[in-house]
Amino acid sequence: MNISENLEKIRRTVPEGVTLVAVSKTKPVEDLQAAYDAGQRVFGENHALEMRDKHQVLPADIQWHFIGHLQTNKIKYIAPFVSLIHSVDSQKLLHEINKEARKHNRVIDCLLQFHIATEETKFGLDYAEASEMLRSEDYKTMENINIVGVMGMATNTDDMSLVRSEFRNLKGIFEQLKAEFFADKQDFTQISMGMSHDYPIAIEEGSTLVRVGSAIFGARNYNI
Numbered sequence: 001m002n003i004s005e006n007l008e009k010i011r012r013t014v015p016e017g018v019t020l021v022a023v024s025k026t027k028p029v030e031d032l033q034a035a036y037d038a039g040q041r042v043f044g045e046n047h048a049l050e051m052r053d054k055h056q057v058l059p060a061d062i063q064w065h066f067i068g069h070l071q072t073n074k075i076k077y078i079a080p081f082v083s084l085i086h087s088v089d090s091q092k093l094l095h096e097i098n099k100e101a102r103k104h105n106r107v108i109d110c111l112l113q114f115h116i117a118t119e120e121t122k123f124g125l126d127y128a129e130a131s132e133m134l135r136s137e138d139y140k141t142m143e144n145i146n147i148v149g150v151m152g153m154a155t156n157t158d159d160m161s162l163v164r165s166e167f168r169n170l171k172g173i174f175e176q177l178k179a180e181f182f183a184d185k186q187d188f189t190q191i192s193m194g195m196s197h198d199y200p201i202a203i204e205e206g207s208t209l210v211r212v213g214s215a216i217f218g219a220r221n222y223n224i
């Protein structure tokens with residue numbers, strides 16, 4: 001298994017306009033450095049402390065994307081440097097991200113995570129919750145966050161027609177939000193969907209950010 005070869009192979013399948021996020025969670029910094037040396041600059045992590053630790057030792061021009069469930073008491077570890085948070089799944093979380101971003105005089109780009117899978121376990125908003133949040137007075141006062149799109153995870157299944165319909169649903173949510181809340185906002189453009197086993201379908205359905213881990217870095221071992 002060779003990280004730079006894997007990256008090269010995947011890049012050939014990712015069209016211009018779609019960003020490849022290299023999901024490096026659980027992987028050692030040597031593996032991230034190998035991907036960096038092969039030209040990769042966007043990395044995705046799902047634990048705040050792990051991301052902070054890797055950020056401290058790896059090159060400064062890496063763009064760090066947070067892709068996992070984020071607890072409000074962990075925002076402070078990533079607020080100084082995170083470039084995009086994919087996983088905003090509550091108003092409380094957005095409120096707290098805004099607070100931490102303000103402390104660092106930053107505006108943090110965020111995606112709203114939607115629940116599109118049939119599985120109960122996946123985090124995410126539904127349209128009514130997002131809509132309520134975007135209409136709230138609280139949201140209108142948040143000057144240190146910038147919502148640039150949506151994110152979703154399809155059901156973990158081999159049924160690719162189900163996966164495709166879930167991606168299509170997310171694209172529909174994006175279009176609806178854009179029309180209803182972000183019509184004047186030029187940078188509301190991002191749809192984060194697709195992982196190692198389903199990213200080609202996600203791209204066909206309009207993804208602009210694919211989050212690919214094991215196809216680049218190999219299978220993860222959670223027991224070490």
Ligand SMILES: *Cc1c(COP(=O)(O)O)cnc(C)c1O
Pocket residue numbers: 023025046067068153194195196197211212213214215
């Ligand atoms: C782990 C993870 C990925 C990458 O999964 P792979 O199947 O290894 O490509 C993508 N998105 C999220 C939210 C993840 O947690």
